[in-house]
Amino acid sequence: MKLIVIAGPPSAGKTAVVKQVIKRYSGEKRCAYLKIDVVRAFEDEELAAEFGIPTKKVYSGDVCPDHVGILVMKDAIGWAASERADIFIVESAGLCLRCSPFTTQSLGIVVLSAISGVNTPLKMSAMLALSDIAVVTRTDLVSQAEKEVFREKIREVNEGLDIIETNAVQGTGLRYLFRAIDEQAEISDPEKIVLKGAPPLGVCTICVGKKEIGWQNHFGVIRKLEGADFLFRGD
């Protein structure tokens, strides 16, 4: 089974890219899909209805979705294997853009929208730096100059990154993505999968919903105004 992790900002076109991948391999390989989102997600139902593939979703609620994605990933690989999937696609909501949910033994795809402004690649450098492929969507909507500059900015963050430009709804230019999926190795040992980088996954008591102000009301990594860096409070 191959593992594909797709991340990127909301409305970048992640699900449109996922649909093109499932369509490309339908009848040839069995795909399974997991969506990790914060409050609501509909993609799993849509994809199950459209392609009849096994899908699942996880709501992360008060915890960072990328963090939850990492926590559930091992169980999810087991689930996809029990569904006899050849390709397991994990789509992450990717909200704060400081995180990078990409792991070893997987193909890490970051999806960016060309209409999100030429400085966007610089703002999501953590995700770009650890991905294998950047898919730039909606390139049909922007001027040649902006397309070229957008690409330059991606290369500024990750010089060697493979960049694929597409109108994901039509699927133009995705032949290079499919080639990368074809060439991607299968998972060799799920026990050995690790995150490619250490993301700033804050799981302090604020992250999980305690609203009181002041470090005295919190546990975990805390900070006082004066005299100290980050401290650990608790067991």
Place this chain on the structure above:
Amino acid sequence: MIHIKKYHTNNQYMHPRTIEEITILPGKNRSGNIENFSSITIRPGDTISIVGPTGSGKSALVNDIEIFAHGDTVTGRTILVNGEQAPEDFVRDPAKKPVALITQNTKCLADMAVEDFLEMHVRSRKMTDERIVEKTIALANEFTGEKIRPGVRMTSLSGGQTRSLMVADAIIISNAPIILLDEVENAGIFKEKVIECLRTHQKALIFVTHDPVVSLLSAKRIVMKNGAVECILEPGDEEKEALAEIIRMDQTFCRMRELIRAGEIIRSVNPV
């Protein structure tokens, strides 16, 4: 630790950017039958119109050309460059791409001054000609009736001004040998002027169009139907008189439009 996968550039694919010809080889229509032509060749300086009703496959043909299809799109067409499969960077690297596609949806989103916008493009291409921005704006101004000033913001340009600037940018800064214009003709640009200029710059120009002037000005017309090329017209002198007449009418329209803009009362369609 940052893991970086190197982008491979295969040396055997390193072609100079000289395009002598583009060849379109037939695919299939929606019923699965082979298209009705053996091959279509496009050379620098050619003007071609793609015509046909909505849904007949015009934009799909343009997309095939833009990505140099090799039997891997819905149409099954193959597009060759100088008789060979196109090198990968022709498709993947916009700075090496020999095709500039400008559609009715193409927009400039950056809220920047015209000269800064063009300067940004020039910088990303690492070009050194200092007067190139000025030249691009001057050319754009030949295509449109409303003058574009270098300091005006991109977002406040009219549709016609934006298209004119994009075409001028494609010719001068992108220096693309093939320019595809997908239904952009009705946006207040001087069609004859654009076509004439592209011919003198030795660009191949392909229009998706419903416009009579543009269609008749093109040397070749590709007629689309049911997702496939139905036939290819090369009218030659047969349409000469109709062309002269439609150009006169078009000039009348342009003149009237300018007069209406200027706040005049229009008492006659052809004022003396």
